[in-house]
Amino acid sequence: MLNARFDADWHNISSGLRRDLGAQIYGQWIRSISLGDFCDLTGTLELLLPSDFSASWVSDHYADRLRLAWSITNSSVKQLKIRTRPGAPRVELLRASNNAERAVAQEASEALAPRSALDPRMTFANFVKGQTNVLALSAAERVASKDKPLFNPLYLQAATGQGKTHLMHAIGHAYSEVNPDAQILYMSAEKFMMEFVTAMRRKEVME
Structure with a gap:
């Protein structure tokens, strides 16, 4: 195999x-x-x-x-x-027979939904604040507020493990709380590049 x-x-x-x-x-x-x-x-x-x-x-x-x-x-x-x-x-989650199992099935179903790209563990409340990321945290919180963001786009640059991905997920979670009807798309650079190249090949860039 x-x-x-x-x-x-x-x-x-x-x-x-x-x-x-x-x-x-x-x-x-x-x-x-x-x-x-x-x-x-x-x-x-x-x-x-x-x-x-x-x-x-x-x-x-x-x-x-x-x-x-x-x-x-x-x-x-x-x-x-x-x-x-x-x-x-x-595991046949959809055949759950009691409330606890149904909760597990619902959680798994939600995890597979498109918006599940936002990690539920990566919120502002769980973000570890330090001297190296205090400015980035402040900017991210402003982007996620109800007010018009001062930073658009917001560009984050740092070494691996310093919280860039965490802040992006946190922005999505916080913004969805204050704007529940908003459409939020979280996409990797690789996915964007592949979709853009495909669109170019099909002459569908504007679409």
């Missing part, structure tokens, strides 16, 4: 993802990925995860980043198929 010829590539890709995403996110979602079959005809490589939930989450949140990394590392990989590892236990 495992495709050993791509092991070195996956080692390099996963190392880069660990550096970019941080040890916690990497350990939660990426570390458990293993390589499955590869179709030489279509250039499709399988990425296998231990559960339906983790496969859906990785597909929704990291598929574009993974596709970009593979396209850069190995040109023979044209497509990725993210699915549950064969033999993994399957």
Whole structure:
């Protein structure tokens, strides 16, 4: 099942993802990925995860980043198929029979919704304030307020692990609280780039 010829590539890709995403996110979602079959005809490589939930989450949140990394590392990989590892236990959340199980099912369903790209743990209340990020925190809080933001766009630059991603998620959460009807889109640079390139190829940039 495992495709050993791509092991070195996956080692390099996963190392880069660990550096970019941080040890916690990497350990939660990426570390458990293993390589499955590869179709030489279509250039499709399988990425296998231990559960339906983790496969859906990785597909929704990291598929574009993974596709970009593979396209850069190995040109023979044209497509990725993210699915549950064969033999993994399957959980039928929609058949929950009591209130506790229904709550779990609802939470999982919400986690798979498009707006779930905002991490519920990354709020202003949970942000660790320090001397190096006090200005960024203040600017982020102003962007998320009801008043017209002084910074538009707000550009955050810092080394890995200093809270850039946390602040972006926190802005989304805080803004949605004061503007419940607002449409909020959280998108990685990789996803934007891939969608923009695709639009250019299809001559649909304005759309």
